[in-house]
Amino acid sequence: MTAYRKLNSSVKPNRRYGFKRRCLSLFGRFIFLSVIAITLLLTIGLLYIYATYPPHASCTIKWTFDSNCTYINYKIANQIISWNDADCGTGMKCLYSLSSHNASLILGSHKTPKWHFTDSFYFAFAPDNSTCYVEGVSSSDSWFALLDFGVNYCNLHNVITGSGIDTLDGYTEFTENSVCTLYTSRNCDKY
Structure with missing residues (x-):
């Protein structure tokens, strides 16, 4: 028991x-x-x-030029073509690619030299008498990109300054953080 x-x-x-x-x-x-x-x-x-900032790493810039759009279009397209090589120097003024080009629109892309991230961009032209209005948009092709250190701004701005059209009479540029990721933190000497 x-x-x-x-x-x-x-x-x-x-x-x-x-x-x-x-x-x-x-x-x-x-x-x-x-x-x-x-x-x-x-x-x-x-x-x-x-x-x-925008919900995705991107930038929209609007420019005004006291010049005809044919000349502005030509200068931007030639600058993109001239930066098609891999020789970047100290910044990222290289690895640009021109995809499409006509009188009202330029399509292209820019690849970052170090990590080879691609950003697609366009320049749209709207002539008005002797004034040319240009809108540029650059956007990261990476779905996960939220912040870009101002790279998308520099993708567009570098083309404008590289072509020299920023020195023309009547040149103005407008953008802000709400439409251009990290615009106020940009460093186009680096990017």
Whole structure:
């Protein structure tokens, strides 16, 4: 016959087990709260990025020239063609590619020398008497690109300054952070 031992109700549970359980519980709470805090910070950071910059690494710039659009178009297209090689010098004024070219639109792309990320761009031309209005848009082809250190701005701006048309009479340029990622942080000598 099996003997059963009567449980003594005055025996307290093992204190070590209870301490371990409490420690694990506190550690679990700490991990949980840490995950919540990190998630909250990332959410706030992303909301700031989306509120300040375009939702994808890109840039839109508008220029005005007191010149005919045929000349401006010609200078921009020739500058893109001249930077088609891999000799970048100190910046990223290389690896440009001209995809399509007509009187009202230039399509192209720029590849970054180090990581070979590709940004697609276009220049659209709107003549008005003796004034030429140009809109340029550059956008990263990488779906995951949110911030670009102003590279998309520099993709467009470098072509304009490289061609020398920024020195023409009546030249104006307009863009801002809401339509141009990291515009105020750009460094076109580097990018």
